[in-house]
Amino acid sequence: MRPAYSERPQLVVEPVARLIEEFSRLPGIGPKTASRLTFFLLRAEPELAHGLAQALHDLKDQVRLCQRCFNITVEEFCPICLEPSRDQSVICVVEEPLDLLAIERTGAYRGLYHVLHGHIAPLDGVYREHLKIDELIARLRTEAVDEVILATNPNTEGEATAYLILKDLVPLGVRATRLARGLPTGGDLEWADIDTLGAALEGRREL
Amino acid sequence: MRPAYSERPQLVVEPVARLIEEFSRLPGIGPKTASRLTFFLLRAEPELAHGLAQALHDLKDQVRLCQRCFNITVEEFCPICLEPSRDQSVICVVEEPLDLLAIERTGAYRGLYHVLHGHIAPLDGVYREHLKIDELIARLRTEAVDEVILATNPNTEGEATAYLILKDLVPLGVRATRLARGLPTGGDLEWADIDTLGAALEGRREL
Numbered sequence: 463m464r465p466a467y468s469e470r471p472q473l474v475v476e477p478v479a480r481l482i483e484e485f486s487r488l489p490g491i492g493p494k495t496a497s498r499l500t501f502f503l504l505r506a507e508p509e510l511a512h513g514l515a516q517a518l519h520d521l522k523d524q525v526r527l528c529q530r531c532f533n534i535t536v537e538e539f540c541p542i543c544l545e546p547s548r549d550q551s552v553i554c555v556v557e558e559p560l561d562l563l564a565i566e567r568t569g570a571y572r573g574l575y576h577v578l579h580g581h582i583a584p585l586d587g588v589y590r591e592h593l594k595i596d597e598l599i600a601r602l603r604t605e606a607v608d609e610v611i612l613a614t615n616p617n618t619e620g621e622a623t624a625y626l627i628l629k630d631l632v633p634l635g636v637r638a639t640r641l642a643r644g645l646p647t648g649g650d651l652e653w654a655d656i657d658t659l660g661a662a663l664e665g666r667r668e669l
Numbered sequence: 670m671r672p673a674y675s676e677r678p679q680l681v682v683e684p685v686a687r688l689i690e691e692f693s694r695l696p697g698i699g700p701k702t703a704s705r706l707t708f709f710l711l712r713a714e715p716e717l718a719h720g721l722a723q724a725l726h727d728l729k730d731q732v733r734l735c736q737r738c739f740n741i742t743v744e745e746f747c748p749i750c751l752e753p754s755r756d757q758s759v760i761c762v763v764e765e766p767l768d769l770l771a772i773e774r775t776g777a778y779r780g781l782y783h784v785l786h787g788h789i790a791p792l793d794g795v796y797r798e799h800l801k802i803d804e805l806i807a808r809l810r811t812e813a814v815d816e817v818i819l820a821t822n823p824n825t826e827g828e829a830t831a832y833l834i835l836k837d838l839v840p841l842g843v844r845a846t847r848l849a850r851g852l853p854t855g856g857d858l859e860w861a862d863i864d865t866l867g868a869a870l871e872g873r874r875e876l
Contacts, residue, residue, distance in 0.1 A: 473748055475732060475748070476731075477727040478732060481721075481725065484724040485721070487717060487721075488721075489705070495697065499696070499698075501766060502695065503695075503729075504728065512725070512729065513691050513694075514692070514694075514725055515725040516722075517684070517691040518719070518722040519718070520687065521688045521718055522715045525682060525685060534682055536684065559708060563681065566680055
């Protein structure tokens with residue numbers, strides 16, 4: 463994996479080799495990028511490395527999950543659950559906190575959320591009990607919710623997760639919806655893949 | 670710069686926003702990558718974030734420059750200066766510690782090094798006094814050196830830096846050399862840029 467540094471390890475002093483190693487554990491950062499970042503930090507003002515280190519500590523020490531929707535927060539509840547103006551009758555179910563942020567950026571949604579923290583992936587050992595599904599069902603039993611938007615990703619794992627949750631929603635009599643599938647805005651019909659184009663045809667709307 | 674997060678800053682809790690911000694200060698890491706890394710660390714075991722934080726602290730606390738050649742080290746002298754088998758009569762002058770590692774990986778060099786820590790760049794405020802040039806001249810006055818290889822980068826700044834050092838070497842009577850310019854091994858003549866092909870022609874060798 464890292465021939466560049468394992469060939470002559472004695473040349474790269476231990477703290478440098480270790481930071482390269484730690485950076486390489488992050489997704490999308492290979493040994494080359496890790497080494498570039500490390501040597502950049504070596505040259506930079508110490509405040510940069512220390513600031514990053516402090517932010518890393520604070521992230522794990524201060525951030526926790528909202529008691530109600532499992533969004534990330536520093537309080538007991540997240541900023542969205544604490545906002546009284548949100549529509550309390552709709553819950554949008556997403557896989558990750560980043561998905562929640564993406565939906566918030568549209569400005570088109572004013573309801574609540576529920577963050578599953580993952581999707582069903584039996585091959586990776588992620589089963590129903592690893593997701594916040596039971597917690598969602600518990601919410602639906604106590605909160606007056608009319609609609610659950612199953613906004614898991616539009617891929618195989620996301621679909622599987624949505625259908626697994628749907629099975630639990632049916633006996634509760636809660637209306638379940640899924641985000642529309644179709645052509646991406648600004649996209650080019652010619653370049654759309656067949657699944658997307660098929661979904662766009664199937665979901666066509668009256669003008 | 671970061672419309673995604675400045676639009677509704679109250680949604681991204683402070684420790685998350687700050688780590689995204691700190692990651693974004695690193696070269697080649699934009700706000701999207703910074704946010705992906707942050708949310709990955711949020712989900713990951715705490716050891717990952719804490720290990721990275723510790724490595725960042727250790728880098729700035731433990732790593733210093735070799736008293737002789739200014740390569741990075743954790744001791745007074747660097748591993749290369751401490752290796753008695755190295756040829757003490759040749760000094761290879763490089764811009765950065767990473768360049769030294771690149772040359773070491775070839776296995777084709779057994780002499781000493783001198784790391785300048787940069788190149789002449791007047792527009793960025795980097796002048797002769799910011800580089801370890803005086804320290805190189807001082808070494809040449811006390812060490813028995815026959816040859817100085819000016820291995821600065823083969824670009825405008827590297828050339829300017831090499832010629833600036835060359836002016837100081839002439840009165841000392843030390844032999845100065847520069848790395849060969851030519852076609853990269855495994856490259857394609859058809860795709861070589863005109864400067865490279867010109868240098869390859871000019872530096873052609875008898876077979």
